[in-house]
Amino acid sequence: MYEILTNIFNSEIIAILIAAFLPLFLFILPFALFAVYLERKVSAFMQDRLGPMRTGPYGVLQTVADILKLIQKEDIINKDADKKLFNLAPVLVFAGSYAAFAAIPFTSIYIGTSADIGLFFILAISSLVVAGILMSGWASNNKYSLLGAMRSAAQIISYEIPTALVILSVVMITGTLSLNTMSEIQTAYFWNWTIFGGAEWGIQKILLIPFMIVAFVIFYISSLAEVNRTPFDIPEAESELVAGYHTEYSGMKFAIFFLAEYANMFAVSAIAASIFFGGYQSPFGYFGNLIGLEWLIPLEQLFWFTMKGLFFVFVQMWLRWTLPRLRVDQLMTVCWKYLIPYAFVNLIIIGLISLI
Amino acid sequence: MKEYLKNTWLGIWTVLVGMKITFKHLFTPSVTIQYPDVKVALPDRVRNRLYVNMDDCIGCDQCARACPVECIEIETVKSLPTEDLGKTSNGKKKALWVTTFNIDIAKCCYCQLCVFPCPTECIYMTDSYEFSEYDRNDLVYKFATLTSTEVKEKKANFEEFQAQKEAEKAAAAKAKAEAAAKAKEDAKANDNSKEDKPKE
Numbered sequence: 001m002y003e004i005l006t007n008i009f010n011s012e013i014i015a016i017l018i019a020a021f022l023p024l025f026l027f028i029l030p031f032a033l034f035a036v037y038l039e040r041k042v043s044a045f046m047q048d049r050l051g052p053m054r055t056g057p058y059g060v061l062q063t064v065a066d067i068l069k070l071i072q073k074e075d076i077i078n079k080d081a082d083k084k085l086f087n088l089a090p091v092l093v094f095a096g097s098y099a100a101f102a103a104i105p106f107t108s109i110y111i112g113t114s115a116d117i118g119l120f121f122i123l124a125i126s127s128l129v130v131a132g133i134l135m136s137g138w139a140s141n142n143k144y145s146l147l148g149a150m151r152s153a154a155q156i157i158s159y160e161i162p163t164a165l166v167i168l169s170v171v172m173i174t175g176t177l178s179l180n181t182m183s184e185i186q187t188a189y190f191w192n193w194t195i196f197g198g199a200e201w202g203i204q205k206i207l208l209i210p211f212m213i214v215a216f217v218i219f220y221i222s223s224l225a226e227v228n229r230t231p232f233d234i235p236e237a238e239s240e241l242v243a244g245y246h247t248e249y250s251g252m253k254f255a256i257f258f259l260a261e262y263a264n265m266f267a268v269s270a271i272a273a274s275i276f277f278g279g280y281q282s283p284f285g286y287f288g289n290l291i292g293l294e295w296l297i298p299l300e301q302l303f304w305f306t307m308k309g310l311f312f313v314f315v316q317m318w319l320r321w322t323l324p325r326l327r328v329d330q331l332m333t334v335c336w337k338y339l340i341p342y343a344f345v346n347l348i349i350i351g352l353i354s355l356i
Numbered sequence: 357m358k359e360y361l362k363n364t365w366l367g368i369w370t371v372l373v374g375m376k377i378t379f380k381h382l383f384t385p386s387v388t389i390q391y392p393d394v395k396v397a398l399p400d401r402v403r404n405r406l407y408v409n410m411d412d413c414i415g416c417d418q419c420a421r422a423c424p425v426e427c428i429e430i431e432t433v434k435s436l437p438t439e440d441l442g443k444t445s446n447g448k449k450k451a452l453w454v455t456t457f458n459i460d461i462a463k464c465c466y467c468q469l470c471v472f473p474c475p476t477e478c479i480y481m482t483d484s485y486e487f488s489e490y491d492r493n494d495l496v497y498k499f500a501t502l503t504s505t506e507v508k509e510k511k512a513n514f515e516e517f518q519a520q521k522e523a524e525k526a527a528a529a530k531a532k533a534e535a536a537a538k539a540k541e542d543a544k545a546n547d548n549s550k551e552d553k554p555k556e
């Protein structure tokens with residue numbers, strides 16, 4: 001990828017910049033537009049409504065109209081806000097969630113960074129989001145924002161532990177921290193996916209399946225909490241905290257928070273897909289291989305990757321419109337009393353199995 | 357420990373039950389009615405905007421008097437005996453020019469009390485309910501069919517007629533008064549002669 005771009009523009013810096021912005025403009029922005037629309041439709045259908053129907057056919061232009069509206073809005077900074085932090089916070093939050101995309105393999109030929117510590121990088125960089133959220137809560141000088149920010153920080157920090165434990169158990173089996181290698185290992189056909197015990201046949205694979213499913217469930221729950229989605233959306237609990245840490249934001253800055261949330265949703269879904277569900281690998285083998293068109297394979301991979309990601313995004317929405325919000329103490333109970341012990345036991349068992 | 361495992365199981369199980377329910381609803385047809393395009397059928401006796409069929413109105417003011425919020429304003433002018441205003445559809449003779457018939461729908465509470473007293477059944481509820489306006493004054497519906505010049509003309513006609521009648525009356529009264537005075541004078545004269553007599 002880099003080589004092609006470097007050749008075209010004759011400069012490595014431009015090539016890197018373009019490669020860095022590519023997923024943003026080609027993927028995340030359209031995805032966010034689509035996901036907001038999807039969210040509305042899913043919520044509407046689950047409540048036997050129709051959702052947006054007026055803007056464009058079946059309301060498909062609704063989110064575009066919303067973005068246009070948000071761009072036109074006045075950018076309000078309240079009088080007592082800490083202006084520097086206030087302006088920096090949305091950037092930081094978005095940077096944190098966008099940076100995670102650097103280590104996510106969209107296809108076998110496109111990945112932002114081929115660093116071997118991809119998963120570790122994602123775990124580390126997504127903690128930057130906490131700093132951004134705390135900043136926005138503090139700088140807004142508003143009690144709701146501050147409460148939301150503190151809840152968010154507590155929540156994200158707590159839920160990083162089960163996430164890390166689960167990732168650790170997967171890493172023990174695959175023996176790599178790079179998502180790209182991980183996806184490569186789970187070669188085409190779905191029975192090679194990590195959730196089904198990985199690509200190697202044997203007693204180990206059969207034994208691993210139940211524990212991998214447990215690992216996936218724990219990972220999915222804690223990733224839900226990390227992106228502040230219902231039932232773990234206590235940082236922005238509308239009914240208690242107005243809008244939590246972004247109460248004071250308006251216009252474009254609010255839009256950036258929003259974009260970060262949706263980017264984050266896709267990021268965790270993509271990570272779940274990459275770790276457990278074969279990443280960009282097709283579940284049924286490649287059509288391109290079948291008819292001998294090599295160039296078709298990356299496109300197919302992109303398709304499967306997007307589909308898997310979208311499916312998990314859909315499940316997030318599905319959960320959101322099913323479950324009520326947890327209380328703060330319940331949230332902590334779920335994490336510390338249930339997820340962490342289970343993740344830990346799971347880790348030990350998977351470790352023992354991988355010794356066989 | 358048993359409690360703990362049970363809790364875990366219950367947690368997962370209830371979430372799955374909930375998800376099953378919402379998933380079913382994903383495919384339930386929605387109950388939304390896309391209002392301006394699709395409208396709900398109204399019941400037979402709906403009460404919405406009032407309408408007055410001015411061809412039948414005899415200007416009897418009964419509806420205005422029945423209205424609890426006084427949102428009907430009626431002014432009438434009597435017609436001349438020579439004018440023929442026609443008859444209403446149920447055979448009542450019209451005798452008044454209805455110069456003003458305003459209904460302030462903004463005030464109307466849709467109680468339908470104005471509808472019942474009408475002797476010719478010309479004020480009634482329609483099924484139109486989409487009549488919002490930007491200006492509240494636009495909600496005053498004017499039903500009177502006469503143009504302003506016609507109204508002036510009718511008023512003038514009636515005043516002239518009135519004046520004429522008055523004049524006639526006055527003349528008649530004068531004549532009467534004169535006659536009465538004369539009679540009185542005569543009587544006095546008689547009296548005088550009577551009174552004079554005993555003195556003589």
Ligand code: SF4
Pocket residue numbers: 406422423424425426427428459463464465466467468469470471
């Ligand atoms: S419906 Fe009721 S409030 Fe409305 S004009 Fe008739 S009597 Fe008055």
Ligand code: SF4
Pocket residue numbers: 408412413414415416417418419420430473474475476477478479
């Ligand atoms: S009651 Fe009927 S006839 Fe009488 S003034 Fe009202 S609308 Fe006209």
